Amino acid sequence: MNESTRRERPTIGQILDQNGVGRRRFLKYCAGITALMAMPPGATRAFAQQLRAARRPTVIYMPFQECTGCLESLTRSFAPSLESLIFETISLDYNHTLQAAAGDAAEEARHEAMRDAWGEYILICDGSIPTKLNGQYGTSAGHSFIEQLREAAEGAAAIVAVGVCASYGGVGAAYPNPTGAVGISEIITDKPIINVPGCPPIPEVMTGTLISFLASGVPELDKHLRPKAFFGNTIHDRCYRRRFYDRGLFAESFDDEGARNGWCLYKLGCRGPTTYNACATIKWNGGTSWPVEAGHGCLGCSEPGFWDQGGFYEPVTAKLFRDSGQIAGAAAAGIAVGAAAALAANRRKKKLSAAADKETSS
């Protein structure tokens, strides 16, 4: 890519100054982000300095095999809001759901943005990638999703996979996975990838991850490539109903006394103990509530393969197999082998007894 074709992009600080965003508002914004990420208060100033100095990045948002739920969630981010993210922090140059342009014009805009910021843009991916039939289960603008992903990933500085589908395949990859759906990290292996799973992910986690990447690069990730700042604790660890679990007080059904008293939903299939996410602390809709507070157990939507972990109303220790007569067959076989063993032992005993009698009489 010819360096001269690139537009000189302003820093985020310059954009903020142009838009008249004051220091106080900016520091408040940074304090919100650092608080979301559980960073110490002292880190806010350094974070703000790094963010101001960062170049306003080009962001290409590529939807693949998805339901648009993640984008719906992202548009409902409160702090930072998507508008502030788009106008103040990033340059969202391609998202075919949000942008006015369509068809060839949209594709041309994407290619132009990629050319202009080759090697530096952030690629956000949403949805899984179908791999069967050479990726023909998912095509756009005459190209398979695999081709589009590889092309867009080549010039990306980093990839942020939003949603459980882009992260691990999600519902598309659920058994029997007819399209061979996989997450982004199974196709692209030579770029930094940050997974922000969820169905959908918490909006503030998506925007917070982006901002933190701009300020300080790829954050510390767990083994599933999730930012530890948001996915470091289980739902169960942070759940306000945890005290009821510890006291052995459980809702047995969704309309019993336990449910009305707000007791633990473990017995009703809550996957909080094995799910790493920030729902219990950041909550949803600007901190209004979250699924467990609304009376329903956690579905574990930020975990790989969460669709195939048994029924949503079965506990986290529930069996994950279907017995189609194997155990009954084992019982019948055990009885048969036991009877045969007893028969053989009885015959041997009789034989030994007869031999002993013969010896005595002789």
Next chain:
Amino acid sequence: MSLLEFSRGPMLHAALIIFVFGVLWRLVATILLSRRKRQSEPRNPVGKSAVGGAIAVGSRSWPHPEFIGRTAFGEAVGYGYHLGLFAIVLLGAPHVVFWKNLFGISATWWPTLPGGIVSILSIATIFLMLIATIRRMRHPVLRRISNFDDWFTLVILYALMLTGVMAVFGIGGRYEIILAAHIISFNALLIWFPFSKLMHAFYIFPSRFFNGYLHSRKGAAS
């Protein structure tokens, strides 16, 4: 497939198949063994002999008065950790949920103990198991009659208990890994069960009953 999925899925299924096969093999083979024909007139009718069997089940489950000074400690420790295990396995909320799901029953009457009590019981049970293990290692007779069967069973039991406590207290790593290790330990117990001295769980009371019954039954009626 994650470790937790493996432990809850194919491994648990295979362990249950082996457990059911092995236990029924051992039980049926024992039940169908031929019994020696008694030539003498029975001392007591069947009903009275059955009462004798029931009495033997009770009397042999308690230290004999003559030896109580020497056996009471060992029996108390043994009873202690067995009762602890039963309470944890049958009344711990996650276990009750597991059994209900495994057997496909709702059983809303099945009570559970508060997590704090189960935690205390778990630690007390591990402590009693440790005492029993040290006693087994140091007691001259117990040491000589212990073999691989006993030690391997203890290894599985310790793994099961320790991973359970670690899962509850959130120590030793990520919860799902510890939980998987706990379920794998349980699966190992199921697989090992039919071929080990753990079968005493099925044999102990019937054998005591049968001994008592025979002692009451045999011999000429006076």
